[in-house]
Structure formats: C-alpha cells, structure tokens
Amino acid sequence: MLKDKNIVLGVTGGIAVYKAADLVSKLIKQGANVEVIMTEAAMEFVNPLTFQTMSVNPVHTGMFNKIEKFDVEHISLAQKADVILIAPATANTIGKIANGIADNLLTTVVMASKAKVIFAPAMNTNMYNNPIVQENIKKLNNLGYKFVEPGVGRLACGDYGAGKMAEPSDIVEYVVSSFVKKDLLGKKFLITAGPTIEPIDPVRYITNHSSGKMGYSLAKCALDRGAEVTLISGPTSLKAPKGVNLVNVKTTEEMFAAVGQYFDLCDVLIKSAAPSDYKPEHINTEKIKKKDGKDDNIDLHLVRNPDIAQYYGNKKTNQIVIGFAAETNNIIEHAKRKIKKKNFDFIVANDVTKEGAGFRSDTNIVTIIDNKGKLNSLPLMDKKGVANIILDKISDIIKNKS
Numbered sequence: 001m002l003k004d005k006n007i008v009l010g011v012t013g014g015i016a017v018y019k020a021a022d023l024v025s026k027l028i029k030q031g032a033n034v035e036v037i038m039t040e041a042a043m044e045f046v047n048p049l050t051f052q053t054m055s056v057n058p059v060h061t062g063m064f065n066k067i068e069k070f071d072v073e074h075i076s077l078a079q080k081a082d083v084i085l086i087a088p089a090t091a092n093t094i095g096k097i098a099n100g101i102a103d104n105l106l107t108t109v110v111m112a113s114k115a116k117v118i119f120a121p122a123m124n125t126n127m128y129n130n131p132i133v134q135e136n137i138k139k140l141n142n143l144g145y146k147f148v149e150p151g152v153g154r155l156a157c158g159d160y161g162a163g164k165m166a167e168p169s170d171i172v173e174y175v176v177s178s179f180v181k182k183d184l185l186g187k188k189f190l191i192t193a194g195p196t197i198e199p200i201d202p203v204r205y206i207t208n209h210s211s212g213k214m215g216y217s218l219a220k221c222a223l224d225r226g227a228e229v230t231l232i233s234g235p236t237s238l239k240a241p242k243g244v245n246l247v248n249v250k251t252t253e254e255m256f257a258a259v260g261q262y263f264d265l266c267d268v269l270i271k272s273a274a275p276s277d278y279k280p281e282h283i284n285t286e287k288i289k290k291k292d293g294k295d296d297n298i299d300l301h302l303v304r305n306p307d308i309a310q311y312y313g314n315k316k317t318n319q320i321v322i323g324f325a326a327e328t329n330n331i332i333e334h335a336k337r338k339i340k341k342k343n344f345d346f347i348v349a350n351d352v353t354k355e356g357a358g359f360r361s362d363t364n365i366v367t368i369i370d371n372k373g374k375l376n377s378l379p380l381m382d383k384k385g386v387a388n389i390i391l392d393k394i395s396d397i398i399k400n401k402s
C-alpha cells in the first residue's frame with residue numbers, strides 16, 4: 001500500500017517513543033521507505049541505533065552535523081517526503097510547529113516541506129487537555145495539518161485519560177488512507193452488513209454465517225475515498241471503522257426500518273448484509289422446554305421477512321443500488337434474475353461454497369454483473385481489494401450520471 005512512498009518519521013521525546021520502533025516496522029512492511037528524524041529529547045529515551053536498524057536508513061538527528069556530502073539535510077528531507085509523520089508528537093513539538101518555530105531538524109523540515117504532515121500526539125492527560133495544547137492543535141487542524149487522535153487509557157505516568165498514542169496499526173492505516181484518491185468526496189453511502197438474528201424464544205435464535213467483513217471493508221474503503229458512510233450492521237464481532245455512522249440492528253425488520261430512515265437522502269445503497277429471509281411466526285416469551293415422551297419433536301413455523309433489497313431497489317429514484325448474491329449453485333443465473341427483480345445497478349455474486357470465498361473468509365471470489373448482463377469475474381482477492389473494485393464501478397456510474 002505504501003510502495004515507493006517516502007515517509008519522514010519525526011520521533012519526539014515522549015515515553016511512547018518505544019512504540020515508534022514498531023511503527024517503523026509496520027510502515028516498512030507496507031512498502032514505505034522510512035527516514036527517521038529524532039529530536040534530542042527522543043534520544044534520551046531510545047538510541048538512534050534502534051531506528052537505524054529498523055528503518056535500514058541512517059537516522060537524522062541534528063541540523064549542524066558534519067556534512068559528508070553536499071546535501072542540505074533539512075531541504076532534501078523536506079523535498080523527498082511524501083508524508084511527514086510525527087509519532088509520538090510531544091506537546092512541545094506541536095507547540096513549536098503551531099507557532100512557526102524551526103529550531104531543530106524536525107521542526108525545520110516541517111517548515112520547509114509541502115508534504116502532508118500527520119501528528120500522533122502522546123502525552124499526559126493534563127498536558128493534552130491544556131487549553132494551550134488544544135489551541136495549538138486547533139490552529140494546526142485549521143491549517144490542514146492532520147491528527148491521529150490519541151486514545152483514552154492508563155498512561156505511563158499512572159494517570160487515566162486521553163493522551164495515549166494511537167496504536168501503530170491505526171497510525172499506519174491513517175497514513176495509507178491519506179494516499180487514497182478522494183473520488184467519493186461528500187457522497188452519502190448507506191451500507192448494510194452482517195447477518196440478522198430472528199429470535200425463537202429468549203435464549204434461541206435463527207441466523208446465518210455472515211461475518212460482516214465484506215460490508216465493513218466497503219464502509220472503510222468508502223470512508224477513505226471521502227464518502228459519508230452510514231453502516232447498518234447486524235450483530236458481528238467487528239470494530240466499526242472510525243468515522244462511520246454505525247446503526248446496530250438485530251432483526252431483518254429492524255434493518256428494513258433503519259434503511260428506510262436513511263434511504264431517501266443517500267446517493268448509494270450497498271446491500272451487503274445477509275438478512276434472514278424467514279423468521280419464526282411466534283416468539284415464545286419463555287424458553288421452550290424440552291419435551292419428554294413419545295412425540296418429543298417440535299415444529300417451528302417460519303414466515304417471510306420483508307425483502308429489503310427488493311423493496312428499496314424498486315423504490316429508488318436517483319440512488320445507485322448495489323446488491324449481493326451469495327449462492328451455492330447456478331450463481332450467475334440466480335444473480336441475473338435478482339438484478340432485474342430488485343432493480344439493482346449491478347450485483348456482486350459469489351459462490352459461498354468455494355475455498356477463499358464467502359462468509360467468514362478474509363478473501364472473496366466474486367463476479368460483478370451489471371444491469372445489461374455484462375460479467376466481470378475477479379480472481380481470489382482480499383475483501384478490501386474487492387471493495388475498492390466495487391467502489392471504482394460506483395465512482396464510474398456517478399461520473400457518468402453527472
């Protein structure tokens with residue numbers, strides 16, 4: 001994801017410096033070239049050798065070091081950076097940059113560069129909540145500098161509160177998303193994900209194997225590409241991407257109602273959930289007891305749930321509506337029938353019995369079929385890759401409409 005990208009990582013003097021070594025490793029795994037600048041305070045915590053070894057590059061520490069070759073370090077670093085990431089970012093360095101101070105290599109590189117600058121603040125809660133620090137962050141935000149918000153938790157100083165540096169994996173994710181094209185900027189996406197559950201009695205329910213991974217990947221990628229995303233999710237074990245409007249539902253009826261709340265104002269509806277088609281006609285208010293005796297079977301009578309995709313597909317005005325067809329046989333035939341009946345712009349069909357495709361897997365093998373019957377069969381890909389191809393197609397439809 002970060003192949004051929006030059007990341008200048010500014011490491012400043014906070015206790016979270018130790019996490020920056022992991023950050024370097026994660027950035028390199030994504031293909032980035034990482035050049036580390038350490039402040040003097042940072043070197044009190046960790047020896048530059050750590051970062052030199054992790055980044056496989058010399059570590060830059062001072063502006064007035066003996067010049068080995070003619071290369072004004074702060075200018076060459078400022079020019080080669082695709083992104084300047086400062087992690088951990090101390091209150092001191094944030095304050096200096098907010099106020100135009102360039103008195104060490106890092107602050108001077110920031111001053112001399114046109115690259116995007118991302119801060120991952122890390123400090124004691126009282127420091128973080130200090131109005132001066134907050135004012136500096138606000139000023140930088142208004143000037144287009146970016147912040148990966150610190151988490152809340154137990155801090156190294158023993159206090160509990162905001163100020164804990166974001167996890168390296170979240171910082172890397174933020175950096176990756178900063179390179180993503182914003183072709184869906186401001187578009188309102190409504191995405192459904194996961195299974196629904198239909199209660200039988202207070203302790204039992206009917207559900208399916210949907211994990212929600214496809215819908216959550218779509219939500220994350222759409223967000224990264226600038227969309228405003230409402231994610232209507234059945235019960236899953238997944239963490240919703242930061243920035244989505246998450247609406248939790250349990251049953252198909254609840255999902256149907258939630259879609260209805262947002263549908264009129266959305267530009268795109270993606271129906272990647274697997275809602276139950278059927279539900280028990282009666283929900284027992286008490287736990288159904290096991291029967292003893294000759295006839296110890298019970299009958300469960302199921303009735304139809306509303307067909308969310310069909311209802312909203314046929315209700316659409318200007319919206320783009322995308323459906324999913326998870327099938328076990330005659331995939332293309334079933335999908336083609338669905339696309340007509342449900343008035344989709346296109347459908348994403350997959351054979352859930354195939355290895356690497358379907359519900360719980362991190363990968364998928366899909367065929368995209370448009371409303372003119374054109375097929376695009378994709379190879380085995382991770383769900384993020386599939387999500388971006390689906391979003392490319394939506395982006396093309398939006399462009400052709402305008």
Ligand SMILES: Cc1cc2nc3c(=O)[nH]c(=O)nc-3n(C[C@H](O)[C@H](O)[C@H](O)COP(=O)(O)O)c2cc1C
Pocket residue numbers: 011012013014015016039040041042089090091092093122123124127
């Ligand atoms: C043990 C210790 C831990 C520190 N942790 C932090 C911290 O987490 N965040 C912070 O803003 N400052 C922290 N400081 C204070 C900074 O090191 C100090 O403000 C320093 O001037 C920062 O310089 P720099 O921004 O150039 O790296 C800590 C200081 C010490 C001695």
